[in-house]
Amino acid sequence: xxxxxxxxxxxGVMVFAISGALAAAERRLDILGFILFGTITGIxxxxxxxxxxxxxxxxxVGDPAYLWVCIGASxxxxxxxxxxxxxxxxxxxxxxMGLALFSVLGTMKALAWHAPMIVxxxxxxxxxxxxxxxxxxxxGRPAVLLQPDIYVTAALLGACSYGLLQADPRTAAIAMPVAxxxxxxxxxxxxxxxxxxxxxxxxxxx
Amino acid sequence: xxxxxxxxxxxGVMVFAISGALAAAERRLDILGFILFGTITGIxxxxxxxxxxxxxxxxxVGDPAYLWVCIGASxxxxxxxxxxxxxxxxxxxxxxMGLALFSVLGTMKALAWHAPMIVxxxxxxxxxxxxxxxxxxxxGRPAVLLQPDIYVTAALLGACSYGLLQADPRTAAIAMPVAxxxxxxxxxxxxxxxxxxxxxxxxxxx
Amino acid sequence: xxxxxxxxxxxGVMVFAISGALAAAERRLDILGFILFGTITGIxxxxxxxxxxxxxxxxxVGDPAYLWVCIGASxxxxxxxxxxxxxxxxxxxxxxMGLALFSVLGTMKALAWHAPMIVxxxxxxxxxxxxxxxxxxxxGRPAVLLQPDIYVTAALLGACSYGLLQADPRTAAIAMPVAxxxxxxxxxxxxxxxxxxxxxxxxxxx
Numbered sequence: 001x002x003x004x005x006x007x008x009x010x011x012g013v014m015v016f017a018i019s020g021a022l023a024a025a026e027r028r029l030d031i032l033g034f035i036l037f038g039t040i041t042g043i044x045x046x047x048x049x050x051x052x053x054x055x056x057x058x059x060x061v062g063d064p065a066y067l068w069v070c071i072g073a074s075x076x077x078x079x080x081x082x083x084x085x086x087x088x089x090x091x092x093x094x095x096x097m098g099l100a101l102f103s104v105l106g107t108m109k110a111l112a113w114h115a116p117m118i119v120x121x122x123x124x125x126x127x128x129x130x131x132x133x134x135x136x137x138x139x140g141r142p143a144v145l146l147q148p149d150i151y152v153t154a155a156l157l158g159a160c161s162y163g164l165l166q167a168d169p170r171t172a173a174i175a176m177p178v179a180x181x182x183x184x185x186x187x188x189x190x191x192x193x194x195x196x197x198x199x200x201x202x203x204x205x206x
Numbered sequence: 207x208x209x210x211x212x213x214x215x216x217x218g219v220m221v222f223a224i225s226g227a228l229a230a231a232e233r234r235l236d237i238l239g240f241i242l243f244g245t246i247t248g249i250x251x252x253x254x255x256x257x258x259x260x261x262x263x264x265x266x267v268g269d270p271a272y273l274w275v276c277i278g279a280s281x282x283x284x285x286x287x288x289x290x291x292x293x294x295x296x297x298x299x300x301x302x303m304g305l306a307l308f309s310v311l312g313t314m315k316a317l318a319w320h321a322p323m324i325v326x327x328x329x330x331x332x333x334x335x336x337x338x339x340x341x342x343x344x345x346g347r348p349a350v351l352l353q354p355d356i357y358v359t360a361a362l363l364g365a366c367s368y369g370l371l372q373a374d375p376r377t378a379a380i381a382m383p384v385a386x387x388x389x390x391x392x393x394x395x396x397x398x399x400x401x402x403x404x405x406x407x408x409x410x411x412x
Numbered sequence: 413x414x415x416x417x418x419x420x421x422x423x424g425v426m427v428f429a430i431s432g433a434l435a436a437a438e439r440r441l442d443i444l445g446f447i448l449f450g451t452i453t454g455i456x457x458x459x460x461x462x463x464x465x466x467x468x469x470x471x472x473v474g475d476p477a478y479l480w481v482c483i484g485a486s487x488x489x490x491x492x493x494x495x496x497x498x499x500x501x502x503x504x505x506x507x508x509m510g511l512a513l514f515s516v517l518g519t520m521k522a523l524a525w526h527a528p529m530i531v532x533x534x535x536x537x538x539x540x541x542x543x544x545x546x547x548x549x550x551x552g553r554p555a556v557l558l559q560p561d562i563y564v565t566a567a568l569l570g571a572c573s574y575g576l577l578q579a580d581p582r583t584a585a586i587a588m589p590v591a592x593x594x595x596x597x598x599x600x601x602x603x604x605x606x607x608x609x610x611x612x613x614x615x616x617x618x
Contacts, residue, residue, distance in 0.1 A: 029558065030608070039534075061465065064529075064530045138549075138555055140555075
């Protein structure tokens with residue numbers, strides 16, 4: 001089981017690193033820019049989580065495999081990106097996959113550090129969105145927090161559903177895959193169907 | 207006394223959360239945006255302080271009451287904000303109140319962790335301004351550090367006056383209320399009278 | 413030797429603080445703005461490094477000398493800056509000097525905390541560039557990560573060459589000065605000769 005978690009964690013770092021490197025491609029940065037944005041996006045969310053949880057060692061400081069995955073994914077993107085017709089679409093789906101993985105894994109790690117449930121859910125949301133936030137902020141793209149499409153909401157769904165399912169012994173075994181699927185499905189629906197929450201001040205009382 | 211400090215701390219988080227949610231209202235974000243900006247603004251300053259002091263537990267990670275206050279204040283703002291004629295004015299005064307509370311409470315916590323006085327004053331200034339800085343930066347509003355009105359100066363006054371007064375046994379008992387009042391009064395005067403420090407390059411030597 | 417490292421560390425903080433205060437001068441901020449930007453730029457990189465390494469005490473929290481150096485350098489810049497014809501040039505070279513010092517000192521501190529080599533090199537790059545990144549981001553200047561000139565590359569050279577040279581007993585004694593000189597020389601060449609890495613999508617395969 002721990003091997004599966006480690007594998008998902010590396011996979012999440014990889015897909016976020018690809019999304020960061022693709023954002024660097026859109027801005028036509030140099031190869032070091034690809035690596036920097038790939039790495040910042042890949043490890044940004046988990047770094048914020050570990051700093052706030054005050055873990056003994058930030059995950060990538062203790063285990064260099066994470067940095068190598070970021071560097072490798074960024075270099076692969078550098079050489080392969082021009083084969084993709086639409087970088088923006090690949091970026092969007094890599095990001096959605098990372099979102100689903102990290103919303104659950106972030107909640108899981110916070111619970112393992114005995115954070116209260118509301119804190120653990122917040123940590124899951126932050127782990128899933130902070131890397132993208134850093135990427136977009138540094139690139140001058142509009143921050144994901146300001147966009148009306150359902151992004152953080154999907155992370156919230158992943159974090160909450162994992163929190164609920166793991167607390168019940170009957171559902172604990174399936175909590176991880178179900179919650180990841182739920183978060184990804186909601187984000188995918190939001191992308192494909194252009195779903196969004198109602199904005200402030202657009203209700204009938206206005 | 208500790209109960210009073212805890213109460214002021216929750217109050218500071220609440221007024222900053224309201225200012226964050228009001229900034230979300232100005233940008234017409236959805237309800238989750240209100241909660242996110244309320245929470246980030248409410249706990250941002252204290253989080254930076256606790257990370258830099260390397261406290262055992264970041265305050266809101268150990269005590270979920272802070273997150274509930276942020277969520278509650280953000281939701282209340284969502285439902286009540288349209289009753290206010292001028293969101294910007296309410297935001298300004300909520301922000302001023304948080305500034306006064308956190309400049310003193312931040313200095314107090316740093317001194318309790320045995321930080322040197324100059325460090326504790328810096329921590330007080332940072333606790334008071336970092337939440338607003340995050341809020342404005344993420345919303346694309348002009349950063350408070352760049353504006354000529356007296357904002358950080360008021361936090362400096364609160365931090366310094368608390369530092370001085372608490373060091374003398376004769377004034378230690380009144381240090382907290384006096385310093386909070388001083389910071390709020392200076393910030394209020396700056397808002398009402400449009401006070402500002404002289405800019406670089408505008409002196410007679412130019 | 414430790415005295416030399418401490419001296420270089422203070423020197424690096426000082427030149428970055430000057431670059432921060434000069435950036436405040438370009439934006440015509442007030443005297444507190446000079447101190448804030450001087451301090452943020454001076455200690456920003458080392459602060460990020462210490463938080464990620466989870467050192468017991470962030471360097472400037474335990475030793476107030478660093479804050480005094482930032483405040484002194486910022487005040488000196490306030491009074492002396494108008495004597496310089498071209499603030500931008502002084503800023504550029506102060507920044508280059510800080511870059512060279514911190515890329516090596518950051519790697520050194522990470523290795524002393526037993527970080528793996530790839531992590532230590534990343535820490536050196538971050539220590540050298542994070543203060544400038546904060547300065548430019550808060551001032552609304554274009555982020556150094558997006559600019560095509562060789563900035564982070566010079567930090568990478570300093571960090572890598574120090575990492576290699578200190579690992580071999582025959583070169584360990586000269587690792588620090590050689591690596592600092594290498595980083596500074598590459599950055600100076602980049603400034604003077606307008607060197608840059610090839611951008612994505614400009615190769616012959618395009």
